[in-house]
C-alpha cells in the first residue's frame with residue numbers, strides 16, 4: 213500500500229458512504245468536529261433523510277461543544293460514489309450488513325479513492341479478512357466499528373484483516389482519536405469484535421427470556437437501567453464484579469460465585485427468531501415506548517448519553533452561554549485535534 217497521503221492531524225475532508233442510521237451519525241460527528249464531509253447513498257430519499265438526521269443531532273452536538281468552524285453547511289451530498297471519495301482524505305463505509313455487498317463496495321471504494329487513503333468499514337461483526345477479498349489494495353482497508361449514535365458514543369473498535377497493512381490500522385486509530393473518538397485497537401480479528409460479542413450474549417439471553425415468557429421487554433430493560441447499567445457507564449463488568457468479592461476482590465468473587473457459572477443461567481445457542489418472538493419483541497418495545505415517537509426517543513437517548521458523559525467527567529460539567537443563547541461547551545472528546 214502506498215503510505216497515507218496525509219497525517220491523521222492534517223485530515224480536513226472525510227467521505228461517508230452509506231448514510232442511514234450509522235452513516236448519518238458519522239456525518240453528524242465529523243461535521244461537529246469541523247471536517248468537510250461528502251456523503252453518498254444510493255437511496256432516492258437519502259439526502260433528505262440525512263439532512264434531517266444531522267439537524268436532529270445538532271442540538272446535542274452544540275451542547276457538547278462544536279469544533280471551530282463546524283457547520284452542517286459543510287456537508288456535500290455527492291451524486292456518485294466516485295465523486296464522493298474523489299478527494300477524500302479518509303473514507304467511512306456504512307452500507308447494509310451484507311457480506312457480498314461489503315466486498316464489492318469496498319473494492320469499488322478502493323478503486324475510486326485516492327491512493328493510500330484509509331477506508332474504514334462500520335461493520336458490526338464481519339472480520340475484515342472476509343470483506344477485503346475483492347479489493348486491489350486490501351492493505352488500506354480496516355474495520356472502524358462505531359456505536360449508535362456515533363456522534364455521542366465515544367468508542368470505535370479498530371482492527372485490520374489478514375491483508376491489512378499494520379500502518380493503516382495505526383493511522384486509523386490515530387485519526388479517530390484526533391477526531392474525538394475513544395479507540396480500542398485490536399491486535400487480532402474476532403467476529404463481533406469485543407463489545408458486540410458481549411452485547412450479543414446479553415441480547416441472546418434477553419430473547420430467550422421473552423421467547424419463553426420468563427420476562428417482559430420492560431422488565432429486561434428496567435433490570436439494566438435500574439441495575440448493572442448504572443455501574444457500567446463508568447466501571448466495566450470485570451472491575452465491578454471484583455468489588456462483589458469485598459476485600460477479597462476478584463479472587464474471592466471467583467471462589468464464591470464461580471460455581472454459578474455452571475448453573476443454567478447461560479444458554480449457548482441463540483433462540484429461533486420466529487414470527488412469534490419477533491412480534492413479542494416489537495409489541496414489547498412499542499409498549500415500553502408508550503406515546504413517544506422514534507424522534508422523541510432519539511432526543512431522549514441523546515440527552516441521556518450527554519448527561520452520563522457529563523456526570524462521569526467525560527464532558528465538562530459547566531456550560532457557558534454563547535451570545536446566540538446556545539450553550540457552547542468545549543468537548544474533551546476531541547482534544548487531540
Ligand SMILES: NC(=O)C1=CN([C@@H]2O[C@H](COP(=O)(O)OP(=O)(O)OC[C@H]3O[C@@H](n4cnc5c(N)ncnc54)[C@H](O)[C@@H]3O)[C@@H](O)[C@H]2O)C=CC1
Pocket residue numbers: 229230231232233234235252253254255258305306307308309313317334335336337357358359360
Ligand atoms: N444500526 C446500528 O446500531 C449499528 C450499525 N452498524 C453497522 O453500520 C452499517 C450500516 O448500518 P445502518 O446504518 O444501521 O443501516 P441502515 O439501513 O440504516 O443504512 C444503510 C444505508 O446504506 C445505503 N446503501 C444501500 N446500498 C448501498 C451501497 N451499495 N453503497 C452505499 N450505501 C448503500 C442504504 O440506502 C441506507 O441508507 C452496517 O454495517 C452495520 O452493521 C454499526 C454499529 C451500530
Ligand SMILES: C[N+](C)(C)CC(=O)CC(=O)[O-]
Pocket residue numbers: 335336358359360408411
Ligand atoms: C445492533 N448492532 C449489532 C448493530 C449494534 C452495534 O453494532 C453497536 C451498537 O451500537 O450497539
